[in-house]
Amino acid sequence: MRDERSGEHSNHTIDVDAGVDADVNADVNAGAPMSDAPCSPIAIKERTLSGDLLSVQDLRIGFKMMEGSLEAVKGVSFRVPQGGTVALVGESGSGKSVVSQAIMGILPKAASITGGSILFDDPRNDLPPIDIAALDRHGPQMRAIRGGRISIIFQEPMTALSPLHTIGNQIGEAVELHRNCGAAEVVDLTRDMLRMVGFPDPDRALRTYPFELSGGLRQRAMIAMALVCHPALLIADEPTTALDVTIQAQILKLMRDLQQELGMAVLMITHDLGVVANMAEEIVVMYHGEVMEHGTLDHIFRDPRHPYLKALLKAVPRFDMAPGERLVPIREIETKAESLHAEAVAAHPVVEPEKPILTVDGIRKTFSIRKGGLLKQSAPVRAVDDVGFTVKRGECLGLVGESGCGKTTLSKILMRALSPDAGRVSFYDGTRDIDVLALDGDDLFEFRRTMQFIFQDPFSSLNPRMTVLDILTEPLTIHGIGTMDERKQKAARLMDLVGLDMRHLKRYPHSFSGGQRQRIGIARALALNPELLICDEPVSALDVSIQAQILNLLKDLQRDLGLTYIFISHNLAVVDYIADRIAVMCRGRLVELAPSELLFQNPRHPYTQGLLRAVPDPNPDNALDFAQLMDDKASSPDRWPAPFTDDGTGGLIFHDLGGGHYVRAMADARFERSAA
């Protein structure tokens, strides 16, 4: 049996031959295996299990590669009790997703189970537990469990749904496969499920395509698809990682509610300890294919034993960190900034150090979005609406907001990659004021040296056909700085600065990990000795341990080189850790601006308050208050309570609450002053 599994058939994700075999088996087993289930899932009685719902024992999974085989999962054991929530935690490459794929029988083609068992005890029948690991991957038994009794939701709700089929079709398909339903009943069940996951108009939703939905609704559709057959176990593989923090909180709440309503167990796979602290009862920590530690929520967060777990907990930014407390990355990197510091100081003499380095005033940008592809229609969208702020020399200004709030558009305007419709950007370079938006030709070219950009995605922001040396010297070449030799020396110093080995200059980006690539990106941004760096979500694509490393590196560089940052992120804990002052944006408007401590202690704007409430803290004592979650009201300016209501007619101004705390509200509003 085992040999057959690890053989040829298991080497294809989609395998027509295996499908043929499966069909033959189906005939032997007399008809489709799923059709005997009654249509309404509620009609089925479930027994209470004496043992665990799912019990994984000494599971081993190997990958066949060109260079031989690699064991990705090395003897993992854990259990999921009936109706319970277990979190499988680990960094990328820890093997946590592979375990979930093995439970579902959807391992990639090169992978095969080489040992151990996955025992699943279905509460709907009185049979002894089935060993999923021993089943034929595409056989009728496995297919009946998959999607019927065990379901999965994935991280990326866009790519996980077929763009060519309606939501109703894709959800209904699961019902058709696993229940004995007529066409009308399929539609009814699907509609009920869509209502249950919170679609405002389920009838319409049946006929919508995934691309017509927002990310949050897509994930709701995905959940509906997984739960429509009322499975005994839901595997959630990073279900909220791709979502905004407010949407994340909504989805987590939805999953909890549905779990209670349907009595299912949840196996949550994530690297986000904040999510874990709010959802899980038991936690399994994985590292390099092995279980490091295993215990209840309290045990894991209050009494971590294993050094890896301790290190992981220390690497996550938290709200209750002491001022000046430093994150401890699992692997610290050394930076040597001395030589570059001298260069930086020489390059930028500053006459008035107290004067703001960047003054942004009244920036507006409107896009017209073409809707309805074939029929030309356009609806103007105010991406940035009257935004103004200042950035002090040497500080880090955090820019926070959900996706689509205009923070990236604003950063592009500052970089002169987009032209605003109105507004002024003034840069003080130490000796004179520069009107950034009026620059052109040589002046603009020259100015670009002072302002550089760090990108979010370390994979697509480095040209894969250039060596690291080429990447680092390209800015110098473009600006004609130094001779070839000097540029090489500078590149070596930059590598040193970000803690990379200068012997790796000849390598190409693909031979570096995500965190190392991000360091190369930072080194490139520093090549021209800029004064201001705009960091656009520089750590959101990275693992927690790497995230701490990069954040510390950015902090050190800021201190050593006297840099000024504008740090864009949707992760409030990260912004809290690195930023001195935080600006909150919503729908193109700047709604609140305050020093970090003030903003977190005393948020004034309803949007900021909602945003803060939605952030899951990796601390079980500080659980999310799901009852208090912001609904969609919090991100639509015309539904904010007075005096914050913004219906687009104007009349709102920035109120100074003292201590550098500003909030946007009607001009006649009165506020008590913030304690400085």
Add this chain to the structure above:
Amino acid sequence: MLDYIIRRLLVMVPTLLVISMLVFVIIQLPPGDYLTTLVQEYQDRGEQIGEEVLAFYRDNYGFGEPMWKQYLLWMKGILLEGNMGYSFAYEMPVSDVVGDRMFLTILVSFVTIVFVYIVAFPIGVYSAVNQYSPGDYALTFIGFIGLATPNFLLALVLMYLANEWTGASIGGLVDDHLRDAPMSWEKFVSVLQHLWVPVIVIGTSGTAGMIRRLRANLLDELHKQYVVTALAKGVPPKKALFKYPLRMALNPFIADIGNILPEIISGSAIVSIVLSLETTGPMLLRALETQDMYLAGSFLMVLALLTVVGNLVSDLALAFLDPRIRLGAEASK
């Protein structure tokens, strides 16, 4: 949707106008015109062409006039009288010359396209699903040979082999004795008997290319997340393959229709000469050689029209099949 179709049809008008100008200019580019060629031919034979003949041509077809006047004369004929001009070489109106042959050309092309799709589709799917299997390698190998072999060579080889083995001549599209006969059941059957050779010859490279494209498209789609989602729902693998990735891989396939049509019609010219088919290809070549400008120009215009219409058809089919195109909106994010 209706709006869109009307707009697309309106855009076709200026497109075709520009194409007609380019076609006309290009045909006129070589030095001389049909008259000088004609005079030359007579001189080569040691004869003199009658002055009144020359005068007739000049008066009626604007030889010697500036090019734009000739162009306007041509366009006026097409637009106002549906008259595509006069073929000097055949001494007949162009439409009469082209008529018969156009039917055969369209027949050959249509059957070839159907052949390409029917053969390429299952092979492409098999190759992609069983990537790197012996079957995939074998089919890939054959496919590359098909791509690399010039059509006319294949035609010669087939003709030679058929002649060696059966003693029959497989050239032409009908048996000789039926060539000038009007269309009849007998002639139709004869056409079908001859059709397979040109279809295979013309279709081979298209089939090979199509297999490669389908294989590549499908391979991209097979590893997408939504395929895993379908499997995770418990969809049997074969059904999942047909419902999801194959459907996605169809898009480039359909987008190809617009290109494949003119490609097959123009690409078959040399094969038609080798196989002596009575299609339009050889006639176009001859018309270009003799600067029989109205015949050549009209041919090229028909090709252009086919291209433009083919693109319209494929765009409409895409919109029909893909909701992202039909309903618009950014598909990304």
